[in-house]
Amino acid sequence: MSDPRSDLLQGTLDLLILKTLTLEPLHGWGIAKRIQQLSAEVLRVGQGSLYPALYRLEDRGWIKAAWGISPEGRKAKFYQLTPAGRRQLVAETEGWRLFSGAMNQVLQAT
16 A cells, blocks of 8 residues: 555645745745644655755746745755745646545545
């Protein structure tokens, strides 16, 4: 059986990052921690998935980054949602709702 803590569907990580950044700018570790907390410890994002996704979202103009100091006193890159990212979040959220609704219909079929 697949473990949902390690397997995120293609594209869902982008959606999770965009949603997480609606609350406040965060550094990479903070984003991963927030996703884990908001999912009641079910979803865990490793660095090998997180940072390529952050770079991809930044390249697309959906997030922007600036250097700052983390709560632990370390220099860190903080990511923030852009207006284009907010629009993308709306589109991706609607797509996810359609997809998850269709999955539920199939799984509940008798």
